Amino acid sequence: MNKAKFYGNAYIFLAISLVIIAVGFSQSYFSKLDEMAFPYHLHGISASLWMILLVTQPYLYKIGKIKLHRKLGWVSLILVPLIVIGGVIMIKSMINRQAFYPPGSVYKLAFIDVVTLSSFIGIYALAIYHRKRLKLHARLMIITIFGPLLPALTRVFFVFGLADNFNSALTYSYLIIELVLLYIIWREREAKEMSVTYLPFLLFIVVQHILMYYAGGWEWWVSTLNYLTGYSG
Numbered sequence: 001m002n003k004a005k006f007y008g009n010a011y012i013f014l015a016i017s018l019v020i021i022a023v024g025f026s027q028s029y030f031s032k033l034d035e036m037a038f039p040y041h042l043h044g045i046s047a048s049l050w051m052i053l054l055v056t057q058p059y060l061y062k063i064g065k066i067k068l069h070r071k072l073g074w075v076s077l078i079l080v081p082l083i084v085i086g087g088v089i090m091i092k093s094m095i096n097r098q099a100f101y102p103p104g105s106v107y108k109l110a111f112i113d114v115v116t117l118s119s120f121i122g123i124y125a126l127a128i129y130h131r132k133r134l135k136l137h138a139r140l141m142i143i144t145i146f147g148p149l150l151p152a153l154t155r156v157f158f159v160f161g162l163a164d165n166f167n168s169a170l171t172y173s174y175l176i177i178e179l180v181l182l183y184i185i186w187r188e189r190e191a192k193e194m195s196v197t198y199l200p201f202l203l204f205i206v207v208q209h210i211l212m213y214y215a216g217g218w219e220w221w222v223s224t225l226n227y228l229t230g231y232s233g
Contacts, residue, residue, distance in 0.1 A: 007138050011059040017145050018051050024152030027159060039093060043086030047148055050079055054145055058138065073131070080124055087117045095229040104216045105166060110225055111215035112170075115208050116147045123201075139197040146177055146205070153177070167213075174209040178202065 022030065029036065029044050036044070053076065060069040091113050098106040127140035153173035154166070163169035181202040188194045215221055226233070 006135060007058055007142075008062050010138065010142060011055050011057075011062065014051075014055045014058065014142070014145060017149055018055055020156060021051060021148055021152040023159060024155035028155060039086065039089040042082065043090050046079060046082040046086050050076075050083055051145065051148060053079065054141065057141070076124070076128075080121070084117060084121060087113060091225075092229045095225055095231050098231075102166065107218075107222050107225060108212055108216035111221065112150070112208070112212055116150065119204065120144055120147045135191070136193045136197065139193050143197060143201050146181075146201075150174070150177060170212065171209075174205065174212075178205055178209070181205065 025044070029040065033041075053072065057069055057073065060066075060072065091110050094101070094106050094113075095110060101109075123140055123143050127137050127144075130136045130140065150173050153176055154169045157163035157169040157172055163172060181198055185194060185198050185202065188198065225231070
């Protein structure tokens with residue numbers, strides 16, 4: 001395969017994901033920018049910049065701007081910690097403001113957020129470690145788009161009135177992501193990197209999907225989050 005053409009149109013599909021994310025958060029964040037406190041902006045801006053970076057990087061590679069691609073890539077060393085800090089703050093805020101959420105839902109959502117944030121850190125670390133292995137690095141970086149895509153898809157169902165409740169919207173979102181991953185795996189079944197990228201990530205998502213239905217009822221999980229966030233009820 002020609003190196004210059006590898007994942008040549010990846011930026012287009014990532015841009016579509018960016019549009020989905022923008023639509024999903026259009027009502028809960030982007031339409032209320034002046035009402036949001038700093039932690040929300042830290043989370044929203046850092047996550048948005050990450051997604052823009054994901055779109056920009058493969059495009060720069062395609063047009064031959066390799067030096068700029070590499071220089072811009074190092075910006076992620078600043079961006080990723082901000083995403084993690086913003087994510088942790090949002091989880092704490094959600095637990096302490098659970099009166100504004102459906103009963104028990106915050107612990108389920110916190111489970112999804114904690115697992116997603118942890119996997120994001122791990123996948124990013126692997127992508128940086130394997131930055132000189134183009135095909136592996138690119139696939140690992142693309143996987144990171146599924147983290148923000150999950151909550152965005154969930155909100156898209158509400159934006160267009162396609163789900164009756166949050167649980168249904170979450171289920172539909174997981175199923176869409178799982179189907180997309182299955183399609184990618186089928187398309188790339190001959191690639192040796194697939195077995196250490198998309199395939200294990202699909203298994204990870206399926207397990208996360210199953211466990212999220214029960215996480216809200218785990219007493220150890222609830223008590224741990226309450227302790228770590230200082231929530232007294």
